[in-house]
Amino acid sequence: MNLFPMKQPTLALSISEEALCLVEVKKSWRTTSLQQVKHLSLPAGVIQLSSVKPNILNMEIFVEQLRILFETCQKPISIALSLPDLCARTSAFDFTEFPTKSSEQTALLNWRFKQDLKLDTAQSRLAYQIYIPTSIANGATPVNPESVRVLGTVIRNEIAEQFESACLDAKLIPTSVSIAGLDIFDFYQQNIQEILKAGNKQSPTSSTGAMFLFMSHWGFTFFAFDEGCPTFVRTKAIAIRPTVKDGPTDDASTERENREDLVKNQEESRHHALASIDEHASERVITPYPSETMTKVEKEVLATLQFYLETYSQDGAKPSPTNLFFVTDLEHGHMLLPTSDHIQQTALVSGLTTAPIQVTQFSYTTQFKSRGSRSVQESNIWSALPGYASLRVA
Numbered sequence: 001m002n003l004f005p006m007k008q009p010t011l012a013l014s015i016s017e018e019a020l021c022l023v024e025v026k027k028s029w030r031t032t033s034l035q036q037v038k039h040l041s042l043p044a045g046v047i048q049l050s051s052v053k054p055n056i057l058n059m060e061i062f063v064e065q066l067r068i069l070f071e072t073c074q075k076p077i078s079i080a081l082s083l084p085d086l087c088a089r090t091s092a093f094d095f096t097e098f099p100t101k102s103s104e105q106t107a108l109l110n111w112r113f114k115q116d117l118k119l120d121t122a123q124s125r126l127a128y129q130i131y132i133p134t135s136i137a138n139g140a141t142p143v144n145p146e147s148v149r150v151l152g153t154v155i156r157n158e159i160a161e162q163f164e165s166a167c168l169d170a171k172l173i174p175t176s177v178s179i180a181g182l183d184i185f186d187f188y189q190q191n192i193q194e195i196l197k198a199g200n201k202q203s204p205t206s207s208t209g210a211m212f213l214f215m216s217h218w219g220f221t222f223f224a225f226d227e228g229c230p231t232f233v234r235t236k237a238i239a240i241r242p243t244v245k246d247g248p249t250d251d252a253s254t255e256r257e258n259r260e261d262l263v264k265n266q267e268e269s270r271h272h273a274l275a276s277i278d279e280h281a282s283e284r285v286i287t288p289y290p291s292e293t294m295t296k297v298e299k300e301v302l303a304t305l306q307f308y309l310e311t312y313s314q315d316g317a318k319p320s321p322t323n324l325f326f327v328t329d330l331e332h333g334h335m336l337l338p339t340s341d342h343i344q345q346t347a348l349v350s351g352l353t354t355a356p357i358q359v360t361q362f363s364y365t366t367q368f369k370s371r372g373s374r375s376v377q378e379s380n381i382w383s384a385l386p387g388y389a390s391l392r393v394a
Contacts, residue, residue, distance in 0.1 A: 008394065009175055010035075011073065012387030013066075013167070014082040016217050017047045018241075021380075022069050023387030032392060037380040040069045049086040049218055049237075051155070054162045066170035075171035081163060082390040084218045085181040085235045088155040089119055092230040098130070098148040109152045121154050128152040133227035134193075149229035153179055176394050180386035181214045181221035181235070184327060187389040188212070188362060192325055193228060195360065199323070210323040211308070213301065215333050216240070216386075220297070222304045224312065232312050236300050240330065242288040288332050298338045302346045309350035322352075327362040329385040334361055 012023040024036035042065060046058045056062050070077070093112050099105050109128055113119045131149045160177055167174050196210060209226035219238035224231050305324075326337055337359070338346075344356050 009078040009080045009391065011070075011077060012080040012082055012391050013069075013172070013174075014180065014383070014386040014390070015047065015163070016042075016084060016383075017049055018042060018217065019383070020065055020069050021383045021387055023384050023391065025388065025391050034381075034384065034388060037384045038069060039380045039383055040065055049084055051087060051089050051159070053156075054158050055087060056162050056166060059162075059166060063166050063169045066166060066172065070170060070172060076173055077171070078173045078175045079167065080387070080390040080394055081167065081174040081177045082180050082183065082386040083155075083160075083163065083177065084216065084386075085179055085214075085221045086218050086237055087159055088153050088179050089113070089117060090151070090153045090179065090182065090221075090233050090235060091117060092233050093150045093152060094231070095148040095150065098150065109150065113152065113154060119154065123158070124154040124156050125160055126152065126154050131229035133229055149231065151182075151230045151233070153182060155179075176390065178390050178394075180216065180329075180389070181223075183389040183393050184214050184385060185212055185221075185223050185230075186393045188325065188327065189228070191362065192323075195325075196323065210325060211305070212325045213327075213337075215297075215326070215328040215330060215336060217330065220301065222301070222308070224308050232308050234304050234308075236304065238293070238297055238300060240289065240293060240297065240333075240336065242332070243290055289336065294336060297336045298342065301338055302342060305343065306346050306350045309347060309352055322357050324357050324359045325362060326359060327385070329383055331382040337361070 008027075010025050010027060012025075014021045014023070019042055020040045022036070022038040022040075023034070026033050026035045043058075043061060046061050046065075047055055048057055049055055091113065093109065093116070095108075099108060105128070106126055109126060110121045113121050113126075129151050131151065133147075133149075155177075164174050164177065192210060192212065209224065209231070212223040212225070214221050214223075217240050219236045219240065221233065221235045223233055324343065326334075328334060328336070330336070340359060343359060347357050
């Protein structure tokens, strides 16, 4: 008799306004490998992302699509549920003193959310993580040993409970509910710290801080951190949708035609750029995203970068962060990142006088190179990151 039937999940569900994504991994003692990714489109109007009200507008259709997505799974089954960043509110807090009792910590963070963000958390769930600066963790003498950094997230009960209720109706048991951007930020921390450590060996006076940008279908979340501790967080809502052709076509032919057009456009743009690079150097490569979306994303990213550099990183006590790490779960999301020249110009305008900002784009699909993932369709693998990260950091 199994008295503990609930096991750590190997299945994750991530949600967007356009689709549901199922991610399955295989866990062994040493490794976690991607086994399956299933992507199921949602009809328009079923989901509307919000941090202030329930997100599911049509529960019947939503549950029906859940059952279809998990129809081959033996149920009931435990899952990790990954929600978009727009479902919650996240902020980084700095404390000179932080209580040791959990109840006092929760009360203090609820008070800070109300004071700093004008957010009433009485009907919300609070999750938080306390970060220890690397100088303390490594045994060195910290600049301010009493300083404590906390990354807190709140989600309204009615939002989380609605998603949980839908899962239970489909005989799915969410053993964890998390926010995609936070999971992905945690997932890449080891890689980031290794890169920063290698940079510090080459230049001992380099900054211990860095910036992290996660871009998704709903917009982006920007993190800044120093000595491994978050110092600033901003989530910006921007609907990022690829250009869709008019006229009724089946999904397979539409996807094939879009890919063919994209390859053709990229080739034409490459040849055109080589033929007239001096005359048209400022033109951007043709992308699957509307020009207005490209412009809006670039402006918001650069505005966020400028605000952070001007407001938080110019205290003069430490070098300003010169590393920006970028990851996306969009197939062509790398095209939305501002050019290096625009990033450097923004840094100069913000008063950054240290070395140029080094941009590192993580290719997360390399995390999935395993025997089981070879059969995963390339078009689906890009949407796997939120679910995969939620399973890895759980």
